[in-house]
Amino acid sequence: MLHNPPERGFAEAEFAARTQKAQALMLAQGLDGLLLLSEPEVRYFSGFHTLFWQSPTRPWFLFVPATGKPIAVIPEIGAALMRQTWIDDIRSWNAPAPQDDGISLLQDLLAPLAQRRGRLGVLTGHETAWRMPLADWQRLLTSLPGLDLADATGLVQGLRMVKSEAEIAKLSHICAIGSATFAKVPELIAQGMPLEEAFRAFRCAGLAQGADDLPYLVGGAGPGGYVDVISPPGPRRLQEGDILMLDTGASWDGYFCDFDRNFAIGSADDVARRAYDVLWRATEAGLAAARPGNSICDLFQAMQRVIAEMAPQGGDIGRLGHGLGMQLTEQPSIAAFEHSPLKPGMVLTLEPSLGYGDGLIMVHEENIVITDQGARLLSQRAAPELPVI
Incomplete structure (x- = not known):
C-alpha cells in the first residue's frame, strides 16, 4: 500500500x-x-x-x-x-x-x-x-x-474542468495506486489463466494497493489483439500470442484514475508490436502538445498525425481522450470538434487508439495534468515496447 x-x-x-x-x-x-x-x-x-x-x-x-x-x-x-x-x-x-x-x-x-x-x-x-x-x-x-x-x-x-491543487493531489494519489497495481500484473497473470480470473486478481491487487474501489475495469484479450474494449471478461484462458489489455478506473476519496496497459502473453507478432509503437509515439506527441496556448483540437491532431502512420482513417473510438476527476470521464472530449483552450489545472486522459489486422483494435492511455510548463504525467509512463508476460 x-x-x-x-x-x-x-x-x-x-x-x-x-x-x-x-x-x-x-x-x-x-x-x-x-x-x-x-x-x-x-x-x-x-x-x-x-x-x-x-x-x-x-x-x-x-x-x-x-x-x-x-x-x-x-x-x-x-x-x-x-x-x-x-x-x-x-x-x-x-x-x-x-x-x-x-x-x-x-x-x-x-x-x-x-x-x-x-x-x-x-x-x-x-x-x-x-x-x-x-x-x-x-x-x-x-x-x-x-x-x-x-x-x-x-x-x-x-x-x-480546472482542478484545484487539493483535487490534483487526490488524482495524483489514485494514479499512483493505479500505476503500482499495473506494475504487479506480471506477478498476477499468466498463460492459461481465465480472463475473468485475471480481472479479479487485478481488482484485488488495486484494493491492496490502497484504492477505495475499482468500480470500472474493462479490457480484452485475443490472438494478436482484441476486438473491443468494453465487454465483461469471460472464461476463455489466456493463450500464447494473445494481447491482453486492462483498463482501470480506480477511485480514492471520490476521485478517479483512468488508464490502461497492454501486455503480450508469451510472445507478440510484428503487427501488434508496431501498433503498440505507433500508439506509444502518438502519446508522446500528445504529451508535447498538451500545454497552455494550444487547444483541445491541437492536442487531438498531434496524436492523430502519428496514428495515421498505421491507420490513415484513425481509430473508431470517437475521441482520443477526455477529462478526468470526480467522474471516470468528464468534459472535455479530446476530439476534432473541441476548440476550447488547454488551461493549467486541467486533468486529462491521452487515449490514442487504432484499428489493424482483421477487426482488431489497440488502445493506449495515460493520465496527465496541464501545468504552466506543459503536461505532467500522473500515471507512470508505459514501457516504450510492448511488455511480454
Whole structure:
C-alpha cells in the first residue's frame, strides 16, 4: 500500500471558493440561482459524498443562490451526512414519497425567484442528466410560471474542468495506486489463466494497493489483439500470442484514475508490436502538445498525425481522450470538434487508439495534468515496447 496519502475531504475554503467562482459567473450571465440535480455537481459544491446515489429511488437537490452558501433539499436519510459538510440550510422530507418527493420544498425555495421573474440555471447540455422524474419537473414548472430557465452547462462544466491543487493531489494519489497495481500484473497473470480470473486478481491487487474501489475495469484479450474494449471478461484462458489489455478506473476519496496497459502473453507478432509503437509515439506527441496556448483540437491532431502512420482513417473510438476527476470521464472530449483552450489545472486522459489486422483494435492511455510548463504525467509512463508476460 502506498504511504502518505493526501487528507481526505476538503477544507471549507475549497467549497467556498468553488461557490464564489460560480456566483461570479452567475452574475456575469444574469443568473439568479443554480439548481443542481446530479451527484457530481451536488458533491462538487457541498462535499456530500455517498454511494447512496446508486439507489434510483430518491431525488437530491442543491440550490446555489446568487450570494451565500448553497441550500440542500434532500431526503431525510441523507440529512445527517449533509450536516457534516459546510452546508447549513438543509431542508428534508421523508422519502420516498411519490406524490411529493421534495417538490413542495422546491416550490417554497424557488417561489421568490419566480415572483420576480428570476433566471434559474440548470444543466441541459452534453454529459448531463437529471435525477428526478420528468413528471415532477413538469409539475414544479407549472407551479412556478414566472421562472425563467437558462442553460448553465458551460458554467458548471467550465469550473469543474480546472482542478484545484487539493483535487490534483487526490488524482495524483489514485494514479499512483493505479500505476503500482499495473506494475504487479506480471506477478498476477499468466498463460492459461481465465480472463475473468485475471480481472479479479487485478481488482484485488488495486484494493491492496490502497484504492477505495475499482468500480470500472474493462479490457480484452485475443490472438494478436482484441476486438473491443468494453465487454465483461469471460472464461476463455489466456493463450500464447494473445494481447491482453486492462483498463482501470480506480477511485480514492471520490476521485478517479483512468488508464490502461497492454501486455503480450508469451510472445507478440510484428503487427501488434508496431501498433503498440505507433500508439506509444502518438502519446508522446500528445504529451508535447498538451500545454497552455494550444487547444483541445491541437492536442487531438498531434496524436492523430502519428496514428495515421498505421491507420490513415484513425481509430473508431470517437475521441482520443477526455477529462478526468470526480467522474471516470468528464468534459472535455479530446476530439476534432473541441476548440476550447488547454488551461493549467486541467486533468486529462491521452487515449490514442487504432484499428489493424482483421477487426482488431489497440488502445493506449495515460493520465496527465496541464501545468504552466506543459503536461505532467500522473500515471507512470508505459514501457516504450510492448511488455511480454
